[in-house]
Amino acid sequence: GAGVSQTPSNKVTEKGKYVELRCDPISGHTALYWYRQSLGQGPEFLIYFQGTGAADDSGLPNDRFFAVRPEGSVSTLKIQRTERGDSAVYLCASSSSGGGDTQYFGPGTRLTVL
């Protein structure tokens, strides 16, 4: 079956612009996670959805970052007024439920803010 998909694969934007990153999880997976990974570092947790609701958004760095999952499937990560420091690979993962279940990662979106 299809894995986690993310679009776009690459996004180049200018400082101050708004961007949206999309994640399509594995069909039937109720839990969806967003992480971001900078070069030479491990993935950094941003937010976790269980169904349509954000169960844990403690990793969002500030109020410029927002994520939604209106129908409990596809999720969109939204970044307002982008800054050069937002440049990273944004990874989405899904799992069948929370707790100790396996997280399956998508290919990521590489965001570059000029």
Add this chain to the structure above:
Amino acid sequence: QKEVEQNSGPLSVPEGAIASLNCTYSDRVSQSFFWYRQYSGKSPELIMSIYSNGDKEDGRFTAQLNKASQYVSLLIRDSQPSDSATYLCAVKGNTNAGKSTFGDGTTLTVKP
């Protein structure tokens, strides 16, 4: 101090040798432990998960967990050049169901 610490690496071993990767974590209530492999330019791929103290073997891979010492390791036997990658240790806590905390990874190179 980071919540999950790994050998800074890089680690280089000859083909056929045993590669040993180590990880320590700070949150004593952590309950789930994972090793991911990440090839350059790719996303992390789960290779092992472990939940109880002791060893867990899967093919050439063995994960070891010691909760008292807050230590988890990964052994790769008969290392192959295709094992060359960055290995990420990840920990999930009991009270933060869902969120994984990752170390910064150890880069392994297996030389033919």
